Amino acid sequence: MLRKYFFKRLLLAIPSLVIASLIVFSLVRLIPGDVVVLMMEENQYADDLEAMRAKLGLDRPIYVQYFEWIGRALVGDLGESLYTRRPVAQELLTRVPVSLELGAVAIFFAILLGVPIGIVSATRQDTASDYVARGGAILGLSVPGFWLGTLVVVLPAIYFKWSPSIQFTKLTDDPWRHVAQFILPGLLLGIGSAASIMRLTRTQLLEVLRQDYVRTAWSKGMSERVVVLKHSLKNALIPVVTVLGIQIAQVLSGTVIFESIFGLPGMGRFLFDAITERDYPVIQGINLVVVTTVVGVNLMVDFVYAYLDPRIRF
Amino acid sequence: MDKRHGSHRTHLSRRDLFKVGGTALAAAAAGPYVLGVRPAGAATPKPGGEFRFRGYTPPHFDPHLTASYTTMINLSFTHSRLLKHKAGPEVKPGTFEIVGDLAESWTQPDEKTYVFKLRKGVRWHKKPPVDGRELTAEDVKYTFDRFTTIKGNANQHMMATLAATEVVDKHTVKFTLKEPDAFFLDFLANPMALCIVAREAVETFTDLKKPEAVIGTGPWMLEGHEPKVRTTFVRNPDYFIKGLPYIQRIEGIDFNDPAARLAAFVTGQIDAGPEFPGMMIRRQDWKLIKEQRPKLRYVEFPSNVMTHAGMRTDKAPFGDIRVRRALSMAIDRKAVLQATAEGVGVMNPPIPAGLVSLAIPYDQLGEGLKWDAYNPAEAKRLLAEAGHPNGFSTTLEYATYGSQELIDAVQMAVKFWKDVGVDVKVVEKPYAAYFATAYQGKQDAMMMGPQFPALDPWNFMAQYLPDEPKNQSHVKDPALADMILNTRRIIDDKKRQAQIYTIQKHIADQAYYIRFPSGVYIAALDPALENFAPNLGYDYGGRMMAAWWNK
Numbered sequence: 054m055l056r057k058y059f060f061k062r063l064l065l066a067i068p069s070l071v072i073a074s075l076i077v078f079s080l081v082r083l084i085p086g087d088v089v090v091l092m093m094e095e096n097q098y099a100d101d102l103e104a105m106r107a108k109l110g111l112d113r114p115i116y117v118q119y120f121e122w123i124g125r126a127l128v129g130d131l132g133e134s135l136y137t138r139r140p141v142a143q144e145l146l147t148r149v150p151v152s153l154e155l156g157a158v159a160i161f162f163a164i165l166l167g168v169p170i171g172i173v174s175a176t177r178q179d180t181a182s183d184y185v186a187r188g189g190a191i192l193g194l195s196v197p198g199f200w201l202g203t204l205v206v207v208l209p210a211i212y213f214k215w216s217p218s219i220q221f222t223k224l225t226d227d228p229w230r231h232v233a234q235f236i237l238p239g240l241l242l243g244i245g246s247a248a249s250i251m252r253l254t255r256t257q258l259l260e261v262l263r264q265d266y267v268r269t270a271w272s273k274g275m276s277e278r279v280v281v282l283k284h285s286l287k288n289a290l291i292p293v294v295t296v297l298g299i300q301i302a303q304v305l306s307g308t309v310i311f312e313s314i315f316g317l318p319g320m321g322r323f324l325f326d327a328i329t330e331r332d333y334p335v336i337q338g339i340n341l342v343v344v345t346t347v348v349g350v351n352l353m354v355d356f357v358y359a360y361l362d363p364r365i366r367f
Numbered sequence: 368m369d370k371r372h373g374s375h376r377t378h379l380s381r382r383d384l385f386k387v388g389g390t391a392l393a394a395a396a397a398g399p400y401v402l403g404v405r406p407a408g409a410a411t412p413k414p415g416g417e418f419r420f421r422g423y424t425p426p427h428f429d430p431h432l433t434a435s436y437t438t439m440i441n442l443s444f445t446h447s448r449l450l451k452h453k454a455g456p457e458v459k460p461g462t463f464e465i466v467g468d469l470a471e472s473w474t475q476p477d478e479k480t481y482v483f484k485l486r487k488g489v490r491w492h493k494k495p496p497v498d499g500r501e502l503t504a505e506d507v508k509y510t511f512d513r514f515t516t517i518k519g520n521a522n523q524h525m526m527a528t529l530a531a532t533e534v535v536d537k538h539t540v541k542f543t544l545k546e547p548d549a550f551f552l553d554f555l556a557n558p559m560a561l562c563i564v565a566r567e568a569v570e571t572f573t574d575l576k577k578p579e580a581v582i583g584t585g586p587w588m589l590e591g592h593e594p595k596v597r598t599t600f601v602r603n604p605d606y607f608i609k610g611l612p613y614i615q616r617i618e619g620i621d622f623n624d625p626a627a628r629l630a631a632f633v634t635g636q637i638d639a640g641p642e643f644p645g646m647m648i649r650r651q652d653w654k655l656i657k658e659q660r661p662k663l664r665y666v667e668f669p670s671n672v673m674t675h676a677g678m679r680t681d682k683a684p685f686g687d688i689r690v691r692r693a694l695s696m697a698i699d700r701k702a703v704l705q706a707t708a709e710g711v712g713v714m715n716p717p718i719p720a721g722l723v724s725l726a727i728p729y730d731q732l733g734e735g736l737k738w739d740a741y742n743p744a745e746a747k748r749l750l751a752e753a754g755h756p757n758g759f760s761t762t763l764e765y766a767t768y769g770s771q772e773l774i775d776a777v778q779m780a781v782k783f784w785k786d787v788g789v790d791v792k793v794v795e796k797p798y799a800a801y802f803a804t805a806y807q808g809k810q811d812a813m814m815m816g817p818q819f820p821a822l823d824p825w826n827f828m829a830q831y832l833p834d835e836p837k838n839q840s841h842v843k844d845p846a847l848a849d850m851i852l853n854t855r856r857i858i859d860d861k862k863r864q865a866q867i868y869t870i871q872k873h874i875a876d877q878a879y880y881i882r883f884p885s886g887v888y889i890a891a892l893d894p895a896l897e898n899f900a901p902n903l904g905y906d907y908g909g910r911m912m913a914a915w916w917n918k
Contacts, residue, residue, distance in 0.1 A: 138576055214634055215634060217627075
């Protein structure tokens, strides 16, 4: 039964990926102006316009272009970066880990802050700590990341003559510095998600805490810790896991800003630079990787549902 | 040594600067001399140390296959040219005296021939496949043949007059021109594109795009290149000027967030101002930076980036000189300067005032000066005289270039034109579309935007020639074209300069373009960096070559 559920979810992911790939493929072709002319004049990506069009595959019918591109992508060939002259897949191999590290740190902070504060807020409903937590969550949701990032970089520089290092350090060069450089951007990136998770955890937990079986648990004289953490939290977390799936997509898109501000050579910054440099194979490749990741993460979320609540079989 | 660009190009008094830029320049002009350039210290230069600056990731490293300044900045550390612009604390920003680089000396036997004697014992970097062999005249010939014949070289126009390059002997090379070209040496010294490359590198790597192909004879060798992270250079121990360079390692850190750049500079993570076009800071950050790093050295000099508005002079109503003059007189340039550059800037003659030894002093523009003066009443009168008593409607195409200053300038211009009855509808284009159309004169009526910041007069004058793609105003003025083409044939410095001045007066009088003022750059440098001065242009390596750390 469980296997059938997994298989069904897996099949449903395929049309999502196809539609996403069509959107990724079409969007760069809808940009106004003759981009090929510009790419040639600014960056001399090929010998002449015809060579440029051939390089991009624009000299063939659009459906041929799509099938060729998707066919190559399926075997891991995302084309060659016009700017760096290296295979996009190879570029991504060095950059995706940076973004994933940043995303993982962000999600770590989002869960670390969001779930416990949500629990405290729910179990201390309408107390000062609840108000502070809810106020903080609203603030976390409303403050734009780029503004917060800018403040965190500039203000310490002004008042304490300190700012995060602009030198990216590889894991192999200095493991501690490597990890340390992700803490601040990861924390900032995770704040928005933490706020969402906190609010949802609170709402869901409040609902669960009012269930009959929880009342029974209380009446049996169980401690608050056992009632909340053992009997209530697991059920309250199912919608939180759903939101977490969405948050991962948001975190990935947020890396564009934070990687630029903190000088991290990840996928987000690579995308930002590729847009600036009109490096279309890279733009397409990154978007394809991102949508595939998002679809994959949501697929995993579906699987986690089944684990958290064995009754789920839709 | 030929010093035809000698004294008159480098001599610049404060009075000159006042003349160039008018009143608005006064505050800025004081900068270099009040704040700035120190003579080389009496102390003995100390070798070693590292210089960290805001670097740029190039599209690739082949100087003959891109016009990108990002490539040229990197190659300025690793490659040599035949000639270069003199650098050092005694050089005033905006001046470009030509001195030998690989060329030990040169002569001009006749109007169309140049003979260069190369330095002996110049060795390529010790990297395969060239492996430190000696540079010869064959390398120079190979470079120029490749430059002039390779398909897709956007800078090929620089050598448009070159007919042949010949090897006379191992260390002598001869250039024969199709016609006299007084700007030939300017182009040879230009830090954009004309560095000497090795045949083996091209043949081994197919082209010079890859970092492995960065093999030159310059003061530093490419050590590492991580796209969008950093590019590092290490001292070339076999550099042909013994003892140079002093600085052991150069690190160009590529980071693109302005706030992060400011923070990094304030906290000393980089040694020079991080803003484009080189070691600058933004004026709005100056106060803060001075508070945070009070001992920094600052040098102010006018920018050579000039924004102008072009008009289709081949179409009504812009074919009428009265309309063009009226549109020019409608603009309050001082107000634009105040709004876009905190009032610190220069008024531009047709060659930007930043090129102080080439631009005609602004107050000597003659009749043309009248059309730059803000006079809406006279503008209205001229429009009425031209048959537009109620003004007219037109369009203006532009791209923002991501610059708030440019957006502000466009909006102010539209407002000023509206004040005299001319209703200008702004068509904002994505940069791609703008570059492919309006930048090449393919706009419907008007266009507005910054011009390429060249270091030579030819680039600025050539845009008035009928067949030039950058002739955005579609100027067809045979007398002017003759004068411009003639400047190439005038070898005498003074006579050519006089001709360039005459051309600028004529252009200003005809009001072919509406020129806007330029801001004044502020270069900021670590005070311990000795024997270094900033300048316009992308020759970072050339200027850094004799610098050293006094700490």
